Amino acid sequence: MSKLYTLDNRQFISEASDTLVAVIDGSTIHSVADFYSAISKALHFPDYFGENLDALDEMLYDLDWIEHDHVLLLITNSPQFLQHEEAQRSQIITLxxxxxxxxFEVCFM
Structure with a gap:
């Protein structure tokens, strides 16, 4: 059985699978800027993250700064995630x- 450890009330590390599980509360994401800020904090993006779709694509493809073998991003309250920004929501989900x-895996909950 794997163990989960809480870090900063937002991250968990699964000892058995060497997976970093980061959580973003979708109810707090009202704008693309909110999303970029939240994902940057959750996944410890480097300072050079450009806060645009191309930069996000590069960050999620690479993830070399994370020492775990796998990354799982949980987006909770997903119906509220960018609920008034449908075009941006669609672009981010497609990316x-x-x-x-x-x-790297993402689960919308």
């Missing part, structure tokens, strides 16, 4: 779906 990184 996430198309990321070619077998070590």
């Amino acid at each position: 996430i779906e198309e990321i070619d990184n077998p070590y």
